Amino acid sequence: MFELLTVCTGNICRSPLAELLLRERLKPLPANVSSAGTRGLRDATMTPEAVQIAVASGVASAEAQAHRSRSLTEAQLLSPDLILTMTRDHRREVVELAPSRTRVTFTIREFARIAAQVPDDEVRRVTGEAGPDAAARVRAIAGLVGSYRGLAATPVVPEDEDVIDPYGRSMRTYELAAAQLIPAVDAVVRTLRLGLADPR
Template sequence: MSTADVGTAAAPELRILTVCTGNICRSPAAERLLRHRFGAGSGIEVTSAGVGALVGAPIDEPVVRLLTDRGVDTTDFAARALTERIASSSDIVLTATREHRAAVVEVAPALVRRSFTLLELARLVGQVDEADLVARAGDDATPAARLKALAALAARHRVQVPRELDDVADPYRGSPEEYRVAIDAVAEAVDTIADRVLGRA
């Protein structure tokens, strides 16, 4: 089963798209880590794409090793290119860098308030008041409903910060340490977001 096929059996409540350059390092790491944290019953579908995708390629082997060490499934993956259709069918887009976010908004302008860098959203969720989140999502909200509400509220807190606070550096063909730093950054951001959505913050 390819990335694009996941979740077609039942319509998800919320579709997340993660985006990087080649769609073999940062965005698949975010995709698989988000899936791992939210689980099959969350109503959240997560897929990924790349602005310069190595179409059909598997997840880069160093990333596979780092994700496998975390107990994350890396099988049945094939890189795909970002298109207007893929972007527009997403409810929330999480990118590796600001440049990737700009590319998403260029192909799908309606996503301007629903696209973030992964690190940006992780930074902003801490500024959302829980009472506001519950008021928007409801007391008994599903993870999908909480995440949708959380993203909408987080967008109100956007401020300009240094680029390095929002971007995950590309480790492709880099050293093992560069891969570790990149995937650790992705994993930490995913955990911050998921903990808030699941009420574990």
């Protein structure tokens, strides 16, 4: 079993959508995916727009409807093998709360951007060296991607590392946020599947 945590502000739009998509698209891998908000509302549901996008993207309606928000705590940051935030500000808040988790914390678009520049053979090598444990393999992937932070080409516009916040805005803004988030989710899934594949 390996653990992923996604983080946004209120835990009612972006991070639960990322959580649900990752959980669905990583099946049947042994993934424990959760989410939280840096200023999370208490037991709030996902917004109707986020639910609509989740269901349109293959998540069961009941699963999307069942989400309840929670606030991020230091304790929640201790065990995840990979932490994926929606913006650079969220990443900073995570690292300030738990400095020891810097190495495994990325914005989700940052992780996707860097992972695309890491050779597949490198992913296979580090995960092979990590052994058969899924959590150890995911931590090895996070370490490898992190080691490319200073080597990979960076975006011209820093905001390209973020997923915009659609809360309280139009459905068009939700769709734009999804257009930023979903390709990043798919890139994370691809990299994890590559590193967790049985080499036999």
